[in-house]
Amino acid sequence: MTSLRSGRALVAGIALALVAAGCGSTGATPTVAPGGGAGAGSGTVTVTSASSATLGTYLVGPTGLTLYTKSSDTANTSTCTGSCAASWPPLALAAGQQVVAGAGVTGTLGSFARADGSKQVTYNGLPLYYWVQDTKPGDTTGQGIGGFVVAAAAGAGGGAGSPAAGSPQPTKGGY
Numbered sequence: 349m350t351s352l353r354s355g356r357a358l359v360a361g362i363a364l365a366l367v368a369a370g371c372g373s374t375g376a377t378p379t380v381a382p383g384g385g386a387g388a389g390s391g392t393v394t395v396t397s398a399s400s401a402t403l404g405t406y407l408v409g410p411t412g413l414t415l416y417t418k419s420s421d422t423a424n425t426s427t428c429t430g431s432c433a434a435s436w437p438p439l440a441l442a443a444g445q446q447v448v449a450g451a452g453v454t455g456t457l458g459s460f461a462r463a464d465g466s467k468q469v470t471y472n473g474l475p476l477y478y479w480v481q482d483t484k485p486g487d488t489t490g491q492g493i494g495g496f497v498v499a500a501a502a503g504a505g506g507g508a509g510s511p512a513a514g515s516p517q518p519t520k521g522g523y
Contacts, residue, residue, distance in 0.1 A: 397452030412485030416495035423473035
């Protein structure tokens with residue numbers, strides 16, 4: 349009887365973990381710590397660039413994951429909180445960290461205090477985010493579904509907050 353209860357508890361625990369993983373909250377969000385990945389815990393967080401044949405040169409965070417803007421945001425203001433921020437984790441800075449531009453980044457990087465008190469990185473004034481379904485460098489699966497890949501060159505490819513060169517236009521129903 350005890351082993352039957354233990355077996356049921358194990359199955360229930362596994363099922364609960366699988367359901368939680370499928371509900372939009374993954375165990376591994378793109379930001380491992382505020383600022384995320386390389387540079388986390390150090391004094392700087394470096395934003396660099398990557399490129400693709402369809403999107404051109406675009407911004408990536410310290411972990412190499414694609415950075416996005418949200419069309420609903422304005423300069424130094426994020427409209428993405430709660431469940432939106434779970435799907436679109438902000439590129440955040442830990443206390444004392446600064447953001448720096450790496451290779452290929454020609455726009456202006458900065459930061460602002462979010463409503464929850466955390467510090468979010470901006471590019472040309474617009475808040476930067478990761479997309480939870482991008483799991484490896486080169487993924488750009490959030491393009492046009494509530495966010496836009498950020499063109500790395502200021503004024504190129506539509507600039508921050510709009511589709512990168514050759515990008516599809518936004519679709520309704522994104523986050």
